[in-house]
Structures are given as structure tokens and as C-alpha cells.
Amino acid sequence: MKVIEFDTIIRRGLIHIPSYFKNMKNIQAKVIVMVDESNGAGNYDKALLLKMFNKAGKTGLFSEIDDSVSWQKQQRNDWE
Numbered sequence: 001m002k003v004i005e006f007d008t009i010i011r012r013g014l015i016h017i018p019s020y021f022k023n024m025k026n027i028q029a030k031v032i033v034m035v036d037e038s039n040g041a042g043n044y045d046k047a048l049l050l051k052m053f054n055k056a057g058k059t060g061l062f063s064e065i066d067d068s069v070s071w072q073k074q075q076r077n078d079w080e
Contacts, residue, residue, distance in 0.1 A: 001030075004021060006018050006021075010033070015031070015033070
């Protein structure tokens with residue numbers, strides 16, 4: 001099995017294969033994708049998450065909770 005390696009950016013779920021591999025046509029390949037997560041990038045839209053967290057914060061959903069640690073312990077006790 002021949003192994004090739006290159007770096008690319010996945011855009012909209014598509015992997016662009018560099019042009020210097022253009023001679024590889026109609027061949028079966030096994031693809032393994034290794035994603036570098038050390039830069040903090042994820043598969044989410046940070047701006048959208050912040051917007052949703054801000055919106056959720058304005059609802060007052062947890063406004064009646066005085067002691068968050070006790071509340072969390074109580075929630076976990078309900079699992080059993």
C-alpha cells in the first residue's frame with residue numbers, strides 16, 4: 001500500500017487533494033483524518049454559542065438557586 005501525506009483544510013465537509021496527486025484517478029483509497037485540536041478550534045460556531053448563552057442567561061432559568069453546589073448535589077441524587 002502506498003502512503004501519501006499532505007495538510008489541508010476541510011471546508012464544508014470536503015477534503016481538497018493537492019494537484020500534484022492528479023495522476024491518481026479511479027483508485028480506491030483508505031482515508032484517515034487527523035485533526036489538530038491544539039489551536040482550540042472546534043466544530044462549533046463560537047459567536048452562535050455566546051449568543052445562545054447570553055439569551056439563556058436573560059431567561060432567569062436558575063435565578064431561584066441560591067447555592068449552586070447544593071443544587072447540583074440534589075440533581076445528582078435524583079439520578080439514583
